[in-house]
Amino acid sequence: MSNMNRQFLLAARPQGMVKESDFDYAEAPKPVAGDGEFVVQTSHISLDPSMRGQMENRADYVAPLEIGDVMRAGGVGKVVESNHPDFAVGDMVGGTFGMQDYAVFNGSTPLRRYPPNTSAEQALGVLGGTGMTAYFGLLDIGEPKPGDVVVISGAAGATGSIAGQIARIKGCTVIGIAGSDAKCEWLTTELGFNFAINYKTQNVADALDKLCPDGINIYFDNVGGELLDTALERIATNARVVICGGISRYNATGDLAGPKNYFNLVFRRARMEGFIVLDYADQFPAAAEVMQGWINAGELQQGATVLNGFNQLPKALIALFEGVNTGKLMVKTN
Numbered sequence: 001m002s003n004m005n006r007q008f009l010l011a012a013r014p015q016g017m018v019k020e021s022d023f024d025y026a027e028a029p030k031p032v033a034g035d036g037e038f039v040v041q042t043s044h045i046s047l048d049p050s051m052r053g054q055m056e057n058r059a060d061y062v063a064p065l066e067i068g069d070v071m072r073a074g075g076v077g078k079v080v081e082s083n084h085p086d087f088a089v090g091d092m093v094g095g096t097f098g099m100q101d102y103a104v105f106n107g108s109t110p111l112r113r114y115p116p117n118t119s120a121e122q123a124l125g126v127l128g129g130t131g132m133t134a135y136f137g138l139l140d141i142g143e144p145k146p147g148d149v150v151v152i153s154g155a156a157g158a159t160g161s162i163a164g165q166i167a168r169i170k171g172c173t174v175i176g177i178a179g180s181d182a183k184c185e186w187l188t189t190e191l192g193f194n195f196a197i198n199y200k201t202q203n204v205a206d207a208l209d210k211l212c213p214d215g216i217n218i219y220f221d222n223v224g225g226e227l228l229d230t231a232l233e234r235i236a237t238n239a240r241v242v243i244c245g246g247i248s249r250y251n252a253t254g255d256l257a258g259p260k261n262y263f264n265l266v267f268r269r270a271r272m273e274g275f276i277v278l279d280y281a282d283q284f285p286a287a288a289e290v291m292q293g294w295i296n297a298g299e300l301q302q303g304a305t306v307l308n309g310f311n312q313l314p315k316a317l318i319a320l321f322e323g324v325n326t327g328k329l330m331v332k333t334n
């Protein structure tokens with residue numbers, strides 16, 4: 001175990017696409033557990049689109065991030081030192097560790113605990129924040145019913161790939177929209193999506209007209225922008241439009257166009273609703289149990305792209321916006 005704590009600090013508020021120079025590399029001494037404290041060594045750090053907004057303090061549901069702070073990031077790791085009665089050396093935990101090797105806690109910050117045989121991919125994916133987002137976004141806001149036609153943007157990413165599988169488990173017809181033929185093939189051959197559309201090479205409007213002539217019952221949106229407009233034009237009566245994210249806008253500069261077709265919500269008596277997964281935190285353990293059941297039954301799979309090496313972290317965040325990942329993106333740091 002090293003005595004050094006490698007870190008990436010927020011160096012600048014990004015302008016447009018996030019850049020490596022928006023981060024500073026630093027080395028601090030490894031923290032020591034004080035009275036009632038424990039130290040976690042991260043093994044994998046999660047890359048999440050929301051980190052871009054947090055770099056600019058655009059997200060009011062988390063504490064502000066100042067220049068020079070350790071960049072906020074989710075992670076998974078093991079307790080390596082403990083003076084806390086509820087956390088023992090060797091426990092596997094997940095939480096907001098930051099872009100660093102070690103983080104110190106006193107039990108007041110919410111952490112997730114995992115059985116020791118949980119993979120990092122599952123801990124940060126289906127049983128972590130993005131899995132919970134898929135679960136509550138689809139089930140609580142989307143309210144799927146058997147036979148519903150569910151369309152998911154960002155479908156081959158961490159959240160989309162789980163949301164689509166849950167929709168399939170609930171008896172829906174699932175159409176994924178993703179950015180490469182390989183991703184589309186993965187969705188249909190491995191994850192059981194009924195259809196997939198490559199938004200970079202296909203005309204999405206034409207494809208949706210063919211695949212769902214009676215309209216879309218649930219649009220689970222991770223992307224926003226033009227795709228959202230295309231979907232809004234095709235919603236069925238009483239459709240639910242779940243606004244999970246809007247990644248197409250996160251690095252955009254200047255004025256953002258709103259959805260032109262929002263008025264179809266009126267004609268179709270439909271609902272468009274956003275949510276923040278953190279509001280469901282008290283229900284995470286119960287949801288993880290259900291998801292674990294689906295995993296055990298072979299109904300739910302976790303895809304992941306794991307990059308190697310602590311110093312890959314800034315590049316990995318940029319790569320997330322370029323679509324490098326299939327499933328959950330993370331960096332193995334230790």
Ligand SMILES: NC(=O)c1ccc[n+]([C@@H]2O[C@H](COP(=O)([O-])OP(=O)(O)OC[C@H]3O[C@@H](n4cnc5c(N)ncnc54)[C@H](OP(=O)(O)O)[C@@H]3O)[C@@H](O)[C@H]2O)c1
Pocket residue numbers: 047048049050129130133154155156157158159160177178179180183222223243244245246247248249275276277278320321322323324325326327328329
């Ligand atoms: N509401 C909540 O509480 C909550 C919680 C977590 C996440 N989210 C949101 O959920 C969404 C997915 O997050 P995630 O962590 O699962 O990330 P992810 O989907 O694993 O990764 C992002 C993916 O977005 C796609 N993408 C990037 N830029 C795009 C663009 N301009 N247009 C269309 N697709 C683009 C890329 O795939 P392609 O190759 O397909 O382009 C990329 O792989 C994000 O919008 C995030 O903010 C919301």
